[in-house]
Amino acid sequence: MWPKSRLSALLGLDYPILSAPMANVSTPALAAAVSNAGGLGALACGRLTIGEFEKAVADMRRLSNRSLNVNFFAHLPPVPDATRERRMRELLDPYYDELGRTQVEILTAAPPFDSTMLEAVLRAGPTVVSFHFGLPDALSVAALKNSGIRVLSSATTVAEAKILEQAGADAIIAQGFEAGGHRGTFGQSLDGGGVGTLALVPQIVDAVSVPVIAAGGIADGRGIAAALALGASGVQIGTAFIPTPESGAHPIYKATVMATKGDQTRITSAFSGRPARLIANRYINEMAKFERGLPDFPLPLALTQPLAAAAISRASTDFAMMFAGQGAALARGLPAGALVERLVEETEAIVGRSATRRHGPGKVARAPKRRTPRTGKVRKRPAPRRSH
Ligand SMILES: Cc1cc2nc3c(=O)[nH]c(=O)nc-3n(C[C@H](O)[C@H](O)[C@H](O)COP(=O)(O)O)c2cc1C
Structure with missing residues (x-):
């Protein structure tokens, strides 16, 4: 059916x-x-x-x-922007330090x-x-x-x-x-x-x-x-x-x-x-104020994916994607x-x-249109009554 x-x-x-x-x-x-x-x-x-x-x-x-x-x-395709990249790297530095990792040198992305x-x-x-x-x-x-x-x-x-x-x-x-x-x-x-x-x-x-x-x-x-x-x-x-x-x-x-x-x-x-x-997790909450002005999609993934992987390998969802x-x-x-x-x-x-x-099974019929008896025109349904 x-x-x-x-x-x-x-x-x-x-x-x-x-x-x-x-x-x-x-x-x-x-x-x-x-x-x-x-x-x-x-x-x-x-x-x-x-x-x-x-x-x-x-x-x-x-x-x-x-x-x-x-x-x-x-x-x-993303347009590289050194200022936005530097800002994002600075924002992520403390997280990388916390997880004992280093950031990739060049942001690359799938075309x-x-x-x-x-x-x-x-x-x-x-x-x-x-x-x-x-x-x-x-x-x-x-x-x-x-x-x-x-x-x-x-x-x-x-x-x-x-x-x-x-x-x-x-x-x-x-x-x-x-x-x-x-x-x-x-x-x-x-x-x-x-x-x-x-x-x-x-x-x-x-x-x-x-x-x-x-x-x-x-x-x-x-x-x-x-x-x-x-x-x-x-x-x-x-x-x-x-x-x-x-x-x-x-x-x-x-x-x-x-x-x-x-x-x-x-x-x-x-x-x-x-x-x-x-x-929602710690990264999303803490980045809420700073998420505008990041590098073009999908370049930030080059910095956030390693962070997410490092966190989840420690059984933490703090930076997980x-x-x-x-x-x-x-x-x-x-x-x-x-x-x-x-x-x-x-x-x-x-x-x-x-x-x-x-x-009955197998048939979905539309409700018949209501017509006014004299003119045969389709009648508008009355507005539902409000209870208050
Ligand atoms: C984990 C995950 C990854 C996704 N990746 C893609 C993707 O690569 N390409 C795409 O077209 N949509 C992607 N989507 C969006 C889905 O196409 C779809 O719009 C969405 O899952 C529907 O809402 P729902 O997750 O509430 O079922 C992804 C969704 C999820 C949950």
Whole structure:
């Protein structure tokens, strides 16, 4: 009794459930488990070299012959700035001292999606390529689409969704403010895009004609049923997959996600130079006053990643980089395939239940429009009465 979805048809899925691409978390095993269960598994490839990308795809394909989504960042290349770099190094000096480490001498970063990676992706031929922070140039998008690959990207506002549709996106991920990880915001100042999933999804559904995928705070069948009721054709779920056994997250990170309450995540730019939602910790709290004016994304990662790794190797989360969304408390730690099965059952129970009540299984009928008896015009429903 799973509702038909334009997205399932477009991407050849049994269920329109996508696991989010998550840097350092979404392993080939996780992607394969989700795809084998009938959803769409993803690999976060934004920080991989060509060799690492090819290996990750090959590893996934050894475990699954089903659909795959490979994900890249479409940001502008960072412009080095000696003043901002010096300031960030000074801010981090005491933390490095505390952990007995020394800072790297040169800030390096993985390049945004480029023509070399495009060639590698065309050779690999995944079902889907998804982007964060917009889309790459028109020629790259055309090359992907012409080879039969579906192109997706995230929008955090209606304006961004329209830009993506115009640029050829086959479906749009409506990323609400609850979402874990980097805000996909690209269309305006990076401070924008703070719209919650419940408000964002229907507005984007109304504004574009391509299928919309809801993301942010969805972790169980209730969330999926709600997203479908808002007009989404599918969902993309990240945080709920972090504690799965197949995920690449450190055990401390997994345990912290399971213990995190809805009000314990924060949006911060302090790790990467771009706003992202993570589990609050000492570093995020202490950097709150200083996180503006850091080097361009993703250069700060060259300084924060070693700090995060050093802390977590000492079993401390003080400087750990624990991307997660407001739905963290709903995560269950099931194996990924079992989680997809559970999500399907839970959604069917809700969607089936409401359909069954009025119209029997398998049919979801719209309530008939009320017409005024004499004119036949559609009558406005009376405003609900206020109780106070
Ligand atoms: C740990 C983590 C890493 C993420 N990394 C990426 C990424 O590399 N690329 C991307 O497009 N989105 C990334 N995201 C964002 C997801 O695509 C998605 O918007 C988000 O997970 C949905 O919200 P949820 O976490 O509440 O389910 C990441 C999210 C998390 C939690």
